[in-house]
Amino acid sequence: MRLGHHLYTDGVVCSDRHETKMAILCMLFLILVIFPHGLQSSNQHSLHIQEAGKTGEITVKYTVIHDLLCTSSCSHSLPLTVPEGDTLLQIMESAQKEKPAYFGFTKTETSLGTFITSIGGINGSTKNRTYWQFLNGAVPIIVGVAQYKPSNGEHVIARFSKY
Ligand code: B12
Numbered sequence: 001m002r003l004g005h006h007l008y009t010d011g012v013v014c015s016d017r018h019e020t021k022m023a024i025l026c027m028l029f030l031i032l033v034i035f036p037h038g039l040q041s042s043n044q045h046s047l048h049i050q051e052a053g054k055t056g057e058i059t060v061k062y063t064v065i066h067d068l069l070c071t072s073s074c075s076h077s078l079p080l081t082v083p084e085g086d087t088l089l090q091i092m093e094s095a096q097k098e099k100p101a102y103f104g105f106t107k108t109e110t111s112l113g114t115f116i117t118s119i120g121g122i123n124g125s126t127k128n129r130t131y132w133q134f135l136n137g138a139v140p141i142i143v144g145v146a147q148y149k150p151s152n153g154e155h156v157i158a159r160f161s162k163y
Helices: 002-034 042-052 088-098
Strands: 057-065 075-083 105-110 113-119 130-136 155-162
Touching: 057 088, 075 088, 088 105, 088 155, 113 130, 113 155
Parallel strands: 057 155
Antiparallel strands: 057 075, 105 113, 130 155
16 A cells, blocks of 8 residues: 555656656747747847848838827838938938838928928927927937938837927
């Protein structure tokens, strides 16, 4: 009786260990299937895009957001492959050519350079204290669009904002 119980207990322990081993093996297999190239950092991802493109070209994502005034379909994005060294203004011109309704813009020349006055038919206004703000991801760009040169893999955002 006692011996049998002992053997039975051992049997359960043995089977528990076997199940744990199988579960670990299954998890390792799943990780290999989901991340065949390992967990890449965004830098490595950008590098991958650069390698995939022609030499001297970069890929940027350009998004226009006007959620100050609208409640649905307030954002439009475009992936663009452009010559390396293009300014944001030149990239905006490429986007304008592709989809003028969403990315068409107007500008004015000032002593500081080019100032963007409207995008997609939406005008900034001194009276309402609104303007088109430019960001690299979540970070506001500190120069004008004619001076700024986005990097490969960058997400440039033009957001209708208040000041
Ligand atoms: C107020 C201000 C703004 C206001 C102007 C609105 C208004 N009606 O007052 C708003 C919020 C719209 C603004 C926007 C931007 N600004 Co600003 N702005 C200033 C600030 C703080 C004061 C300008 C001012 O009133 N001068 C006094 C008046 C009497 O002189 P003014 O020549 O008439 O001023 C006009 C120009 O400065 C113009 N303006 C303002 N900003 C910019 C930016 C660019 C690129 C251009 C061409 C013109 C311009 O608007 C002013 C009013 O009409 C300056 C910093 C400073 N201390 O100078 C930064 C400054 C001029 N802005 C700057 C920047 C980078 C921008 C943005 C590009 C920021 C962004 N990430 O989007 C945007 C422009 C985007 C676009 N649509 O093209 C930089 C320009 C740097 C450079 N060498 O290119 C400065 C120097 C700040 C900095 N980074 O140090 N700005």
